[in-house]
Amino acid sequence: MNRNKCIANIKAGYLFPEVAKRRREYAQAHPDAKIISLGIGNTTEPILPHIDRGLTEGAAKLATFEGYSGYQDEGIAELRERISKVFYKGQFGIDEIFISDGAKCDIGRLQLMFGAQTPAAVQDPSYPVYVDGSVLIGAGGGWEDSGYKGITYLPCTAENDYFPDLSALKPNCLIYFCSPNNPTGAVAGREQLAVLVRAAQKNGSFIIFDAAYSEYIRDSGLPKSIFEIDEAKTCAIEVNSFSKPAGFTGVRLGWTVVSKELKYSGGESVNADWSRIASTVFNGASNISQAGGMAALDSEGLAEIRKLSDFYLGNARLIRNVLVKAGIVCTGGDNSPYIWARFPGRDSWEVFTEILEKCQVITTPGSGFGPSGQSFIRFSAFGHRADVEEACERLKKL
Amino acid sequence: MNRNKCIANIKAGYLFPEVAKRRREYAQAHPDAKIISLGIGNTTEPILPHIDRGLTEGAAKLATFEGYSGYQDEGIAELRERISKVFYKGQFGIDEIFISDGAKCDIGRLQLMFGAQTPAAVQDPSYPVYVDGSVLIGAGGGWEDSGYKGITYLPCTAENDYFPDLSALKPNCLIYFCSPNNPTGAVAGREQLAVLVRAAQKNGSFIIFDAAYSEYIRDSGLPKSIFEIDEAKTCAIEVNSFSKPAGFTGVRLGWTVVSKELKYSGGESVNADWSRIASTVFNGASNISQAGGMAALDSEGLAEIRKLSDFYLGNARLIRNVLVKAGIVCTGGDNSPYIWARFPGRDSWEVFTEILEKCQVITTPGSGFGPSGQSFIRFSAFGHRADVEEACERLKKL
Numbered sequence: 001m002n003r004n005k006c007i008a009n010i011k012a013g014y015l016f017p018e019v020a021k022r023r024r025e026y027a028q029a030h031p032d033a034k035i036i037s038l039g040i041g042n043t044t045e046p047i048l049p050h051i052d053r054g055l056t057e058g059a060a061k062l063a064t065f066e067g068y069s070g071y072q073d074e075g076i077a078e079l080r081e082r083i084s085k086v087f088y089k090g091q092f093g094i095d096e097i098f099i100s101d102g103a104k105c106d107i108g109r110l111q112l113m114f115g116a117q118t119p120a121a122v123q124d125p126s127y128p129v130y131v132d133g134s135v136l137i138g139a140g141g142g143w144e145d146s147g148y149k150g151i152t153y154l155p156c157t158a159e160n161d162y163f164p165d166l167s168a169l170k171p172n173c174l175i176y177f178c179s180p181n182n183p184t185g186a187v188a189g190r191e192q193l194a195v196l197v198r199a200a201q202k203n204g205s206f207i208i209f210d211a212a213y214s215e216y217i218r219d220s221g222l223p224k225s226i227f228e229i230d231e232a233k234t235c236a237i238e239v240n241s242f243s244k245p246a247g248f249t250g251v252r253l254g255w256t257v258v259s260k261e262l263k264y265s266g267g268e269s270v271n272a273d274w275s276r277i278a279s280t281v282f283n284g285a286s287n288i289s290q291a292g293g294m295a296a297l298d299s300e301g302l303a304e305i306r307k308l309s310d311f312y313l314g315n316a317r318l319i320r321n322v323l324v325k326a327g328i329v330c331t332g333g334d335n336s337p338y339i340w341a342r343f344p345g346r347d348s349w350e351v352f353t354e355i356l357e358k359c360q361v362i363t364t365p366g367s368g369f370g371p372s373g374q375s376f377i378r379f380s381a382f383g384h385r386a387d388v389e390e391a392c393e394r395l396k397k398l
Numbered sequence: 399m400n401r402n403k404c405i406a407n408i409k410a411g412y413l414f415p416e417v418a419k420r421r422r423e424y425a426q427a428h429p430d431a432k433i434i435s436l437g438i439g440n441t442t443e444p445i446l447p448h449i450d451r452g453l454t455e456g457a458a459k460l461a462t463f464e465g466y467s468g469y470q471d472e473g474i475a476e477l478r479e480r481i482s483k484v485f486y487k488g489q490f491g492i493d494e495i496f497i498s499d500g501a502k503c504d505i506g507r508l509q510l511m512f513g514a515q516t517p518a519a520v521q522d523p524s525y526p527v528y529v530d531g532s533v534l535i536g537a538g539g540g541w542e543d544s545g546y547k548g549i550t551y552l553p554c555t556a557e558n559d560y561f562p563d564l565s566a567l568k569p570n571c572l573i574y575f576c577s578p579n580n581p582t583g584a585v586a587g588r589e590q591l592a593v594l595v596r597a598a599q600k601n602g603s604f605i606i607f608d609a610a611y612s613e614y615i616r617d618s619g620l621p622k623s624i625f626e627i628d629e630a631k632t633c634a635i636e637v638n639s640f641s642k643p644a645g646f647t648g649v650r651l652g653w654t655v656v657s658k659e660l661k662y663s664g665g666e667s668v669n670a671d672w673s674r675i676a677s678t679v680f681n682g683a684s685n686i687s688q689a690g691g692m693a694a695l696d697s698e699g700l701a702e703i704r705k706l707s708d709f710y711l712g713n714a715r716l717i718r719n720v721l722v723k724a725g726i727v728c729t730g731g732d733n734s735p736y737i738w739a740r741f742p743g744r745d746s747w748e749v750f751t752e753i754l755e756k757c758q759v760i761t762t763p764g765s766g767f768g769p770s771g772q773s774f775i776r777f778s779a780f781g782h783r784a785d786v787e788e789a790c791e792r793l794k795k796l
Contacts, residue, residue, distance in 0.1 A: 108679025281506025
């Protein structure tokens with residue numbers, strides 16, 4: 001049995017397991033150290049009571065004759081309808097909203113749907129699954145210098161207001177675009193997204209819009225969905241998740257919007273293919289998680305989402321303040337739970353190690369998100385308040 | 399944007415949505431008909447109390463500071479350990495048991511791991527995802543006559559005791575093998591599985607052993623796992639699920655065993671690649687489902703699994719009896735929830751339609767499971783007892 005060449009093309013470990021490994025090694029060498037993580041984007045706060053009641057009731061219901069349910073490949077109709085209403089002003093039918101077990105999993109399935117022949121373009125830096133998943137499916141090749149062959153890296157830096165120059169786009173590609181961005185925390189404005197949509201339309205590309213952090217937007221002028229832009233339905237797929245707004249990282253629930261207006265160049269329906277993918281290699285999100293999702297999207301649930309995201313944004317403010325006071329240039333943290341901090345002229349992993357050794361704080365090295373992430377560190381605002389406060393005290397040493 | 403050629407290669411709809419569509423059409427044309435489904439393998443009975451308590455407590459715990467948990471990519475260690483103990487006499491370490499959201503989903507990810515260059519061989523008939531997923535990833539090509547190009551169909555019929563002639567196997571392929579089999583209900587004996595393992599070893603192939611129905615085996619002489627065969631660790635991956643034994647079709651929980659002894663021809667670790675897949679395009683099963691899985695595998699939970707599978711096997715006996723009395727030759731239904739019934743010289747979809755029209759009973763046409771399924775009908779034993787009894791009454795008309 002030969003090893004699949006595509007998986008062999010992927011470099012080293014996935015970023016976060018690598019961070020976890022370095023943490024374990026440090027902890028073994030320093031058994032007394034109290035390590036605090038501002039590293040991975042894993043939520044830490046309990047699920048709030050109303051939403052959790054949705055989950056427990058969803059679980060209890062399965063023990064009853066009336067409430068039992070089995071496979072729901074594409075999701076429970078009521079939840080699909082509610083998502084359309086809450087997030088998209090009802091502009092999508094239930095058969096255009098597909099419930100998933102999370103944004104990352106659906107991105108993997110989207111890559112399967114578009115296949116090896118569809119080139120990928122990513123914001124640089126970006127969330128690793130866009131690139132790693134593209135390489136896995138064969139849409140990207142081996143590692144060369146600072147990136148994978150065949151992947152178009154679109155630098156997003158302070159100089160371009162974290163919005164890429166789209167003239168480098170190949171035709172007929174998938175453009176992965178995350179806003180609020182992971183890792184930079186930057187949020188694209190309405191005009192920027194309109195430029196993105198026009199660019200996709202013009203060169204026959206599709207946008208995979210990752211809106212997983214949309215509920216962290218506080219500036220009411222900023223778009224929360226690509227579908228706020230005219231005609232985006234004809235060139236964009238939106239992926240979203242309950243993980244970060246409702247603390248569902250361990251519950252597993254998300255959704256993907258594929259409009260029936262989205263067509264391949266031959267006129268075939270992308271929506272129909274996505275439905276085929278859902279029934280072939282997926283069996284739906286847990287019905288318990290879906291019951292929790294229903295609770296999360298009524299008025300009490302939405303208030304809890306606000307409260308929880310406010311809490312993490314409070315953490316973000318604390319971290320940002322301490323970095324700014326230390327003279328470190330950073331972005332994000334206002335409409336996003338990530339702070340992107342610059343350490344000019346230095347290597348990201350080296351700064352990661354310095355922060356770990358001096359402060360016993362885990363961060364994420366920016367270079368793990370792409371070549372333009374070099375010299376940056378991502379601080380995550382997911383953490384208990386006391387831990388974040390303690391981490392901030394320690395970061396003053398920097 | 400061009401449509402992926404691989405998805406274009408897949409013929410018509412996935413079998414079960416197609417069955418559902420025909421049911422809807424019949425129901426619309428006959429609004430008064432009381433249709434009973436013995437079609438898809440969706441569980442119908444409530445989750446039993448002890449296991450459900452595991453689920454509700456798992457959900458409630460997430461609202462507490464101490465009990466909250468987030469991402470668990472490869473699964474909670476305690477559950478991995480318990481699975482190893484309950485199903486494999488503890489012969490696997492926790493890092494060889496990977497928790498999933500179900501067998502079908504993991505089969506899709508296995509296909510991603512092995513990629514387009516690894517040919518597939520399937521029992522014919524077989525569960526559609528092996529073939530459809532292989533075509534999706536590019537390991538199979540377009541439809542030709544009665545099968546997909548590049549897929550090796552291994553006929554399993556009464557004539558060969560439902561165990562295939564393995565001399566047709568290509569080298570270095572993935573052999574999908576399901577026992578107890580879906581759809582035939584046949585269970586491979588120990589000597590047959592030993593023949594399978596030797597054949598895989600001999601030609602450099604790996605076995606994907608689907609044991610999703612293992613808890614339906616009542617004959618103590620029959621193997622429940624491929625790992626009961628010597629050296630299977632070096633050439634087999636086992637996929638399993640809580641769906642059918644514990645009624646978790648809507649809860650989503652399964653597991654896959656990838657031994658550290660499993661190596662590619664170049665010596666690389668398959669286990670390491672599988673771990674990479676899990677962290678790249680998957681984010682773990684729901685922690686609530688995993689709490690339910692823990693409850694399902696203690697002594698009370700295992701007694702409930704026995705009770706639930708006994709119930710469905712009771713249904714299977716009723717269906718089998720009525721078919722046998724009608725002079726229809728069938729297999730399965732004793733160590734499996736499926737009965738495979740033969741209608742010589744007839745087309746499966748035609749028989750499907752006849753049963754629907756005469757009895758208002760939904761079944762699954764055997765031809766949907768592969769060329770050797772032609773002239774067969776699969777009856778599923780998943781249903782409420784009263785419905786199964788009523789369906790059996792009606793089937794006497796055949």
